[in-house]
Amino acid sequence: MGLPVSHILLATGFLLVLIGMWGMLKHRNILRIIIGFSLIDTGLHIVMVATGYVTGHTAPIIDKALGIGDATSRAVDPIPAALVVTAIVIGFSVTAVMLAFAIRVYDAKKSLSIDALTESKW
Amino acid sequence: MKRAFTLLAVLMFGIIFARMVGDYSERQSVSALAEHYLSVVPQELGAPNVVTGILITFRGFDTLGEVAVLFMVAASVGILLASQPEARQQKELTEPEPRRPSELVQNGAEVILPLIFLFGAYVIMNGHLSAGGGFQGGAVVASAVMLLVLAKPSSQLHHGFLSITESLAGVLYVSIGILGLIFAAGFLDSHILPKGDFGTLFSAGAIPLISTLLGIKVGAELSVIIDRFRN
Structure with missing residues (x-):
């Protein structure tokens, strides 16, 4: 049988989270930090979708292959998929606002390094 | 030193995640x-x-909230990136001519652009029948706008048209929700229209209608956000 599908998906998602975390901690460039955030975001989306998978079941769309009657016994959990849409929208929104702030920071400091923002340190 | 700490933090998270996956x-x-x-x-x-x-139905109110979040993002990005007119004039004077998009992007956009818009409309309209929906189709349409901006940097998006379309879609969305409150069981209930034949384009009550409005609204909002980043 090999590895279960949800384990592969979970491992991929968490790996993306780790790469994003590494990128955020290591780099000083604001754009790279934002890219790291996006990677964490995407990884978590994959993790969320992976938790909805049920062994051997198919997509929750009724068609020729999946009758109305056996939807409950043969379809995967649709709730994580519906929740992830919300998460994607919020992630997109946060990324857009962060990029806008990055542009303002560049205008003010003429630099994209977070070392230029020492006065906002605690 | 700093590098070691970073490595340590990522490694520890890695161990936590690995145990979660294993269990x-x-x-x-x-x-x-x-x-x-x-x-x-x-x-x-x-x-x-x-x-x-x-x-669209059970979490319809939440979806309305998400669209409101997108609207707020468009507004806040607009406020953040609104540059003073004198600064912009100076920028135009001092900055050299921006690099032209490559031949490949320009010609490719001419071929692909109508197809992407068509695909977006298809995804929006068939959201209740197959994989897709208002949000997804709206994002596809916005990606076409992104390609347009990349291929023809001089093209101007009509902000007035976009904001009127977007507001109109939002008003209609809420009115359909209120109609559901009056004629059916609750806010955004899709039973206000007949159910129709299962699996056809005009079926599932008001779901295709709400999905289309959602697609138009999301597409317009994302296009406005993309355009705000251009200046």
């Missing part, structure tokens, strides 16, 4: 709530795509 056992059956959705959405709402049924 996770794949589910063998869906939860009771999912079972309810899987039987109610096709039978009572008449929508073959269960995820769209949940998004």
Whole structure:
């Protein structure tokens, strides 16, 4: 049988989270930090979708292959998929606002390094 | 030193995640709530795509909130990036001519652009029948706008048109919700229109209508956000 599908998906998602975390901690460039955030975001989306998978079941769309009657016994959990849409929208929104702030920071400091923002340190 | 700490932090998270993956056992059956959705959405709402049924009807209020979030992002990005006119004039004087898009992007956009718009419209309209929906189709349409901006940097998006379309779609969305409050069981209930034949384009009550409005609204909002970043 090999590895279960949800384990592969979970491992991929968490790996993306780790790469994003590494990128955020290591780099000083604001754009790279934002890219790291996006990677964490995407990884978590994959993790969320992976938790909805049920062994051997198919997509929750009724068609020729999946009758109305056996939807409950043969379809995967649709709730994580519906929740992830919300998460994607919020992630997109946060990324857009962060990029806008990055542009303002560049205008003010003429630099994209977070070392230029020492006065906002605690 | 700093590098070692970073490595340590990532490594420890890695151990936590690895243990989580190792202990996770794949589910063998869906939860009771999912079972309810899987039987109610096709039978009572008449929508073959269960995820769209949940998004548009059961979580319709939440979807309205998400669209409001997108609207607020468009507004806040607009405020953040609004540059003073004198600064912009100076920028135009001092900055050299921007690099022209490559031949490949320009010609490719001419071929692909109509197809992407068509695909976006298809995804929006077939959201209740197959994989897709208002949000997804709106994002596809916005990606076409992104390509347009890349291929023809001089093209101007009509902000007035976009904001009127977007507001109109929002007003209609809320009115359909209120109609559901009056004629059916609650806010955004899709039973205000007849259920129709299962699996056809005009079926599933008001779901295709709400999905289309959602697609238009999301597409317009994302296009405005993309355009704001251009200046």
